[in-house]
Amino acid sequence: MRLALGLKEPGLVPTMGALHEGHLSLIRRSAAENSRTVVSIFVNPLQFNDARDLETYPRTFDRDIQLAEEAGADIIFAPTPALLYPEGFGTAVTVAGLADRWEGAVRPGHFTGVTTVVSKLFNIVDPANAYFGEKDYQQLAIIRRMHADLNWFGEIIGCPTVRDHDGLALSSRNSRLSVEQRQIAPIVPRTLFTLRDRANAGDHNAASVIEHGLALLAQEPSIEVDYLAIVDPETLEPVKEILPGSRALIAVKLGPIRLIDNLALLEPPQ
């Protein structure tokens, strides 16, 4: 399928819709840095390993368009699945190593779905700059790797996570939390902040710092921890000693909802 927007080096903000302040911060930054900004809205079936998650993924299209335009989007690209995946479609883009652990281990096929659709968007939009949130830190690392490995034109811009008043990282899936779950959820960022505080206070032993975080999470019985790790910011491999740039990654289940978050350690609070 030949699809080309034909713009001169626009900014690109790929989204799955259900836009929140996190997305809008990406769109505003792109609008400030590029003469044109394309916002793609596509709930990509290829990256959902769980059919129920795909069904229940929040969809707020009319509102998304309004919010995106207010934030500075010039073009909304909202293709159908049939347009991006016509009959006979068979190509996949994969990133070995980086995509196998953490979210990749828990959600088989997820990152292949992400890297494949983002490859298509890169070719359709031909962006000078593409904006991704640090909230999905592993996704960002994988896309940086893929973008460099396959020599696409332009830059990948990672943007800081936007947090609610109580620290919870904004996520489209937060809308599916019950009122009670929403009150419990901030233990996730609180755990990360505690890890950062301990590292800044001089404890650079990753195992010791993680143990402390797990003890904190254990106080909340409705939280099930998928992983809490401290990793190299590029390879995402666990580190023994916390160094500047080392990143804490966390994934938990709270009822049926998975929450992920991450934080650079050995950096002062913003």
Next chain:
Amino acid sequence: MRLALGLKEPGLVPTMGALHEGHLSLIRRSAAENSRTVVSIFVNPLQFNDARDLETYPRTFDRDIQLAEEAGADIIFAPTPALLYPEGFGTAVTVAGLADRWEGAVRPGHFTGVTTVVSKLFNIVDPANAYFGEKDYQQLAIIRRMHADLNWFGEIIGCPTVRDHDGLALSSRNSRLSVEQRQIAPIVPRTLFTLRDRANAGDHNAASVIEHGLALLAQEPSIEVDYLAIVDPETLEPVKEILPGSRALIAVKLGPIRLIDNLALLEPPQ
């Protein structure tokens, strides 16, 4: 690695060097159809499943440059392996189904190496037209699929196989045939021409036509047949009934050298 030639919609002829009249026909066509033509010369280690084949692959770089320029190349892009595959490289582009059978079944990993490096070349060169020989018919079908699936700009142009006076398809690997083997090798195209003649004469039963071809090949004891098949020209799946466009594919071993060739059936000789 950021690599961008920055040309305005050039033609691209990807090669592994050891240029022969087949390559030169692609370069001449590109030169006729595009204001600039880029010829890449890169013996891509990723697509060699056999280390000895990589070692012994013919390399005639100085001559290649001269021939390419005479044929109309404006730019020779001859990267080193370290430039295209720096440390940490981990991305692969794969095409399911199409790449699994025929050459894919015999040479595991081969087509992933091809599609990955061609993806890189598409992004580095940004061609309006990319030229590939029909000699490697499965490769051409896979690249067409990948190019459409990932929505690259531009067109894939398949070009007719160039044959020697006795019908043998030109191939860089032909230079490794002994004098004796070179005399035997034309049985490969002769078999294909026989299949085409039978189909044109009215025998459209694929199994019967293939059986005839295998009987012909069996007369030459030094030939070991990997496969002889009649397939759909797009999906490469075997057909029962030969239709216009149906393609005969053949791969044989002649001593240590593998020869492949293919021909559209139900078409008159050119």
